[in-house]
Amino acid sequence: MDEPQKSPELRTVNALERAEAVQRFLSEAARRARFSARARGAYQKSSFAERRGARAMRIAFLILAIVIVAIPNVAGALYYGVLASDQYVAEAKFTVSSAAIPKLDGLGSVTGLPQMMIFQDTMIIADYIQSRAMVEQLERQVDLRERYGAERIDWWARFDKSKSIEKFTDYWKKMTAATIGFPSGIVTLTIRAFSPADAKAIGDRVIADCEALVNELNERMRQDTVRASEQDLARAAKRLEVARVNLERARNAEGLIDVRQTSKSQSELISSIEHDLLKYQQEYLTQSRYVDESAPQMRVMKRRIEALEKQIVERKAEITKREAQGIDALARKTLSGKMTTFANLDLEHKIAESSYEIATASLDGARLLSERKLLYLHQIEAPALPEEARYPRRWLYFGVLFAISLALYGIIVGLIAFVRNHMA
Template identity: 30%
Template sequence: MPIDELVEPAAGSSNRSERAEAYAKEIAVELRRVARKARVPKPVTSGGGGFQARRSDKLFRALVLGSFTLIFAIPSLLVAIYLFVFAADQYISESRFTVRTGQQSGLEALASLSSLIGGGQSKDGLIIAQYVESRAMLDALSREYDLRKIFSPGTGDYFAELHSDASIEDLLEYWEDQVAISVDRNSGLVTMKVRTFSPEESLAISRSIIANAEVMVNKLTRRNEDDALALAESEVENTRQKLEEQTVSLRDARNAAGILDVESMAKAYTDVVSALRLELSQTEQEIISLTQSVDAGAPQVVTLKNRALALKQKIEQYEQSIAGRNMAGMPFRDKSSTEASLADRAVVLSQRELDLSVAQSEYATALASYERARLTSLRQQSYLIPYVEPRLAEQSLYPKRGVIISVVFVLSFLAWASFVGSAVLVRDHMA
């Protein structure tokens, strides 16, 4: 029935109109509230808008909550439990060092300068870095330490410890993770960090690495020094044999010449010839004086002449023995003697003496070079000089629990957010 028909005359219906007006206001408020609720979108977790969630909306809400648990909550919780319950503390020993060579000569220093210009020190640092991470370093350290025991202390940290049945290849791969070494290519400075489960073991291994690396660097230079020493020793042996041959050759030449010293023999011959000439001059004076008083055929004159002739022949023999020529510079007419003159023998002996002198000089030079090479081979050439000595760690710096948890939290949240966003897009597209 219409409302206006129900309204009584004005005198008796005032209460009834007031109730109708209040009722109409309540209906209007309720309609506005429902309209606002219908216009406002619901959260994604509730399945979207609408007055009543459908079954698919409930499944979508369950998917969002389940993905949040699986992708974000559980991984973050597991990582936190591992880091704060099972993860073992690891200690880092850091050291910094450089490579320096020992005493050098001027040429060696110039060579080192050219090496420095060409990056010699940085190359040494790179060689050391590769050696530290190699199996050769593991073999050297294994002679001092039980590396498998050091890296498997039984802390229960399955992920950080080395497995007890690890092979040498596994140990090498694990070692590359436990030691970090970097080289400044401009200065050649080396920074090394060693990480173990004990501060004492980290310090001990760091010191052993530096000592073994220094031995390795010296072996590289020692090879060149050994080659130089072997070459110098071979040169000494060759020059010694040559000296012996020249000594024997001079001895044979002296035996063949029949003299020991040419100068002494020449001086003796010269003294004899001078004495004979003096005697010949006196004899000729006597002959001149005697022929003035007696006949030239007198026995005294003949005797003196024979004596003078004998002296001349003797002088000629000595002059021939000395130079092969007479005082006038002409060859002697007597060619019957096949014996070489003293001058000829002096040439041969002088040549042999010169060869001997050269051989002696070469032997002395080779011997001095050998001694220098020997002393160089005994001297340490390269040094690893730490300018930051490895120290005993006082607190654990690894694992970085705060950093790891933050990273896992952010990554897992981003993964969950990406998954939910993709699911919303798929849902909207299918709708």
């Protein structure tokens, strides 16, 4: 018998089923090809196992949120809201300036303080405020360690009194600030303490110690200035004494009181001899016209002329001749050399006298200056008793803590998700 003929509707249904089966097979093959063996194994597990892995991740994220976000912020809120001790700030302003002193002759470098020197002194004061020397000074004066280590202060902010002075100096630097404003040079000092009275007391004591340091700098400058001027005067006096002794020795050795006067006398003597010589020569020439040269009076006149000429030559040689031993030996034996030697000694004597006068004026100016202050600490604003606490800045610090913890949590969660997706 012939097979029954299938209807067109039945053939259409079978074709659709086969197409759907092929589609499911291809989809499954593509999924298996895309997933790794480990991921495919996880995919083939039961739905209960899949839900358990997701639950573990959610639990891990919750624990991270508690550890990184909740606990730090709760602790921060508890500390800044309840436990943190109030910190009060005492502020002071001052400046270091030089005295307006008129300059004295020969003492400009002493009386005129350049601006750079004032700036250096201001830096010295600012550094001294946060130095170990200041801490040790305040410990003796106001019991600084006890004020910052009292039991009433919260554990996080107070200083452990058993720690070393170096640690205390570092703590002091955190509680103080000394800033210099430009170009005014005003120093702004801020002192933090845990009570208004402590802040003001410490601030007053710091200003007083800074004034003491300025006075010490003044005293050192006064002593250095006077000492330097006295040393200059002593050197000038010694130089003047040596110049005087050398000049007196030279005069005594040559038997001269005044070289210039002696030279003038010699020149006048030569001029007188030359005048006599000219007179006798004219007379001899006149007489020779009427009297024979062999006459006695003519021979006497001729010998007199020759004697005068010889005397002039000797006098001139006494002034101008130079010996073979050299210029130095000649300067000691001839009158020209004597004039050179005496001129040098006289010049040295005058220079020594001038130096002595300048040194004397400098010493007088230094002593006058030592009676005045070269540096002043002008207190513009004294430390006042604070009325409200400025630290800690509770909302600001808590907000920063919350932002940091939230950002850290986001970074860690993002890294975990990235690694998980990469390994899937």
